[in-house]
Amino acid sequence: MKQRAPLTLAAVTAALAALTGVAALTAPAADGKAADGKAAAAARMPVERSLLVCPGPSSSDIAETTYTSFTPGTGGKGSARLLGATKDAKPVLEPKEPGKPVGATASGADAPALTGSADGVLAPGWTAQLTTKVSVGRTRGVLGAGCSAPGTDFWFPAVSTAKGREDYVHLTNPDDAAAIVDIKLFGPDGPAKPDAGASESIRVDPKSSKTVLLSSLVPGAQLADATAHVTTRAGRVGASVQVGEEQVGADWLAASADPAGSIVLPGIPADAASVRLVVFAPGEEDADLKLRLAGPGGTISPAGNEQVHVKAGMTAAVDLKDLTRGEPGSLLLTPADPKKSAPVVAALRVVRGSGAKQEIGFIPATGPVGTRATVADNRPEENTTLLSLTAPGADAKVKVTASPGTGGGEAASQEVTVKAGTTQTLTLAPAGGKGAYALTVETVSGGPVHAARTLSLPHEGIAMFTVQGFSDDHSTVSVPKAAQDLSVLTR
Numbered sequence: 001m002k003q004r005a006p007l008t009l010a011a012v013t014a015a016l017a018a019l020t021g022v023a024a025l026t027a028p029a030a031d032g033k034a035a036d037g038k039a040a041a042a043a044r045m046p047v048e049r050s051l052l053v054c055p056g057p058s059s060s061d062i063a064e065t066t067y068t069s070f071t072p073g074t075g076g077k078g079s080a081r082l083l084g085a086t087k088d089a090k091p092v093l094e095p096k097e098p099g100k101p102v103g104a105t106a107s108g109a110d111a112p113a114l115t116g117s118a119d120g121v122l123a124p125g126w127t128a129q130l131t132t133k134v135s136v137g138r139t140r141g142v143l144g145a146g147c148s149a150p151g152t153d154f155w156f157p158a159v160s161t162a163k164g165r166e167d168y169v170h171l172t173n174p175d176d177a178a179a180i181v182d183i184k185l186f187g188p189d190g191p192a193k194p195d196a197g198a199s200e201s202i203r204v205d206p207k208s209s210k211t212v213l214l215s216s217l218v219p220g221a222q223l224a225d226a227t228a229h230v231t232t233r234a235g236r237v238g239a240s241v242q243v244g245e246e247q248v249g250a251d252w253l254a255a256s257a258d259p260a261g262s263i264v265l266p267g268i269p270a271d272a273a274s275v276r277l278v279v280f281a282p283g284e285e286d287a288d289l290k291l292r293l294a295g296p297g298g299t300i301s302p303a304g305n306e307q308v309h310v311k312a313g314m315t316a317a318v319d320l321k322d323l324t325r326g327e328p329g330s331l332l333l334t335p336a337d338p339k340k341s342a343p344v345v346a347a348l349r350v351v352r353g354s355g356a357k358q359e360i361g362f363i364p365a366t367g368p369v370g371t372r373a374t375v376a377d378n379r380p381e382e383n384t385t386l387l388s389l390t391a392p393g394a395d396a397k398v399k400v401t402a403s404p405g406t407g408g409g410e411a412a413s414q415e416v417t418v419k420a421g422t423t424q425t426l427t428l429a430p431a432g433g434k435g436a437y438a439l440t441v442e443t444v445s446g447g448p449v450h451a452a453r454t455l456s457l458p459h460e461g462i463a464m465f466t467v468q469g470f471s472d473d474h475s476t477v478s479v480p481k482a483a484q485d486l487s488v489l490t491r
Contacts, residue, residue: 042478042479042480043478043480044477044478045476045479046121046123046475046476047474047476048120050118050124050126050149051115051116051117051150051174052117052118052127052128052149053085053114053147053149053238054067054113054115054145055145055170055172055209055238056085056111056170056172057106057111057130057132058139059139060108060137062108062137063108063109063133064105064107064133064134065106065107065132065133066103066131066132066436067103067105067128067129068128068130068436069082069127069129070128070374070403071118071122071123071124071127072098072124072374072401072440072473072475073099073121074099075098076098076120077121078098078118078122079119079120080094080095080116080123081117082094082114082115082116082128083114083115084112085174085207085208085209091116092104092112095122097121098121099404099411100404101376101403101405102406103406103435103436112209113209113238115172115174115207115238123475124473124475125374125473125475127146128376129145129146129376129377130144130145131143131144133459135460138166138250139244139249139250140249140250140464141249141250141360141462141464141466142359142456142464142465143242143250143252144377144468145252146376146468146471148238148240148254149238150172150175150238151236151237151238151239152232152236153232154229154230154231155228155256155280156241156347157227157256157278157280157315157364158225158227158278158347158348159226159227159228160214160223160225160226160243161192161214161215161217161222162222164246164247165215165243165245166213166215166245167214167228167244167253168242169183169212169214169239169241170211170239171202171204171209171230172208172209172237172238173205173207173208173209173236174236174237175206175236176206177206177234178235179203179236179237180202180203181201181202181203181204181230181232182201182202182233183212184228184229184231185214185218185227185228185229186226186280186314187221187223187314188316189314192217192226193218193221195217195219199217201233214226214241224317225278226278228241239255240252240254240255241253243360243362248351248358248359249360249462249464250360251360251466252362253347253364254468256346256347257366257367257471258367259343259345261287261334261341262333262334262335263333264366264368264392265330265332265333265347265365266330266366266388266389266469267328267451267452267454268323268324268329269324269328269352269465270324270328270329271324271352271463272323272350273322273352274319274349274351275322275324275331276318276320276349277317277318277320277347278317278346278348279308279310279315279316279317280314280344281310281313281314281342281344282344283342284312285342286309286311287310287312287335287344288307288309288335288336289307289308289310289333289335290335290336291306291308291331291332292332292334292421293324293329293331293332294392294422295328295422296327296328296422296423296424296425298421299332299422305320307336310342312342328425330388330390330452331348333365346364347362347365348362348363353462353463357461357462359463359464361467362467363467363469366451366469366471367450368448368449368472369398369442369448369451369470369472370443370448370472371472372440372442372443372473373441373470373472374438374441375453375470376438377436377438378455380429383427385427385429385455386425386453386456387426387439387452387453388452388453389418389423389426389441389449389451390418390424391419391447392420392450393420393447394446394448395417395418395446396420396443396447396448396449397416397418397445397446398415398441398442398443398444398449399413399416399441399442399444400426400428400440400441400442402430402437402439403437403440404437405430405433405434405435407434408432410431410433412430412431420447452469452470453468455467455468
C-alpha cells in the first residue's frame with residue numbers, strides 16, 4: 001500500500017463546501033475543542049456553487065421581458081448559466097466573468113421560467129433579475145422579480161382572493177425529482193377553509209413550473225387581505241406570487257423575510273398615493289407592534305396608526321394612506337413592549353398615481369444587506385433607478401457600487417453614511433453605461449442596513465414601477481479549522 005501525505009480536516013471540509021456551498025462538518029473532538037483544549041476557530045470561505053430559480057415572466061402576448069445576471073468581484077474562472085425550466089432547455093443567460101453583467105430579452109407569453117447554477121468564482125453573490133413591461137391590458141405595468149434560491153418554506157403577506165384581484169403562486173422545481181407543495185391561506189379570522197384537497201399535495205414535476213390561482217383554493221371566499229404560506233412535503237421549489245388588480249396593474253410579490261419580532265420594509269416611494277400594511281403572526285402569541293416611518297430626517301409615528309395588534313394565526317391590515325407625504329421612507333415595525341416580542345411577517349401594497357393612471361407595487365419585509373447584497377437590473381436613464389438605504393438602529397456606513405452595463409461603461413462607487421433611524425436615497429450609475437447594470441451594497445461599518453431599489457419606467461403618463469429588496473448574498477460559508485490531521489490511506 002502506498003501512503004499519502006496527511007489530509008487535514010480543513011481540507012476535507014473545504015472540499016465538501018466546494019461541492020455543496022455549505023459547511024457543516026465539525027472537529028472530531030467530542031467537546032468541540034482542539035487538541036490544546038481551545039475551541040477550534042472557524043474561517044470564512046467563498047461558496048463554490050450557487051443555485052437560482054426565476055418564475056415565468058408573464059401570460060401576456062405583448063409582454064417584453066429583460067433578464068439580467070451578475071456576479072460581484074473580479075477575475076478567475078467559473079461557469080454559470082440560466083436555462084428554461086424544462087428538460088433539454090437551451091441556456092438563456094451565460095455569464096462569463098465576475099463584475100460584468102449579461103442580459104437577454106424575450107417577448108410574449110412564451111418566455112420561460114428559469115433555473116440554473118454558477119460554479120467557481122461566479123458562484124459567490126451570483127444574482128439574476130427579470131423585469132417585464134406590459135403596456136396595456138389587465139396585467140399592464142412593470143413587473144420585477146429577483147431570482148432566488150430554491151427553498152421549502154415561504155410567507156406571502158398581502159395576497160388576496162377578492163373580486164378584481166388575480167393572484168397566482170408560481171412554483172418552479174429545479175431538481176430531477178418531483179416536488180410536493182402545500183399552500184395555506186390565512187385571513188383576518190385565521191385559516192381559510194380550502195376546497196377539498198385543492199391546497200395540499202400539489203405536484204410540481206421535475207424540471208418544470210406550475211401556477212396556482214389562489215382564489216381557486218378557497219372558492220367563494222373574498223379575502224381582501226390575506227397571507228399565503230407555501231411549504232414543501234418533498235423536494236424544493238422557487239416560489240413567487242404574481243398579482244394582477246383591476247385599475248392598478250400588476251407586479252410580483254416576493255416572499256417576506258423570515259418571521260421576526262422587529263422587521264423593516266424599505267423603499268416606499270416619495271409619491272406613494274396609497275400604502276397598505278399587511279401583517280401576519282405565525283406563532284402562538286399575539287403581536288403588538290409599534291409603527292414608525294424612517295425618512296431622510298429621522299423617524300415619525302403615523303398619526304392615528306402608531307400601533308397595530310395582530311392576533312396569533314390571523315392577518316391584520318392597516319391603511320396608511322399617503323404615508324410618506326412627499327419624502328421617501330421605510331416602515332419599521334418593533335414590539336410595542338420591548339420585553340414582549342412575537343414573530344411576524346409583513347408586506348406593503350403601494351400605489352402610485354391617480355384615477356386611470358394608477359400603478360401597483362409591493363414591498364415585503366427584508367433582512368439586512370449583511371456583508372454584501374446585489375440587485376441586478378437597473379437602468380442608466382435619468383430618474384429610473386433610486387436606491388433606498390435604511391439604518392433602523394445605529395449609524396452605519398455602506399459602499400455602493402454600480403457595475404458596468406450589459407452594453408459597456410465603467411463601474412462607479414460611493415460610500416454613504418446612514419444615520420440611525422433614517423432612510424437615505426441616491427442614484428448611482430456607471431460612467432458611460434449602456435444597458436442594464438447591477439447595484440451592490442456592502443456594509444463598511446456600524447449597524448445593520450436594509451436596502452431596496454425602485455425602478456421606474458413610466459408609460460403614457462402612468463408611473464409604472466417595481467421595488468426589489470436587497471438580501472444578504474451569503475457568498476461565504478463558515479468552515480471550522482482543523483482540530484487534528486486525518487491520515488488517509490489509498491491503494
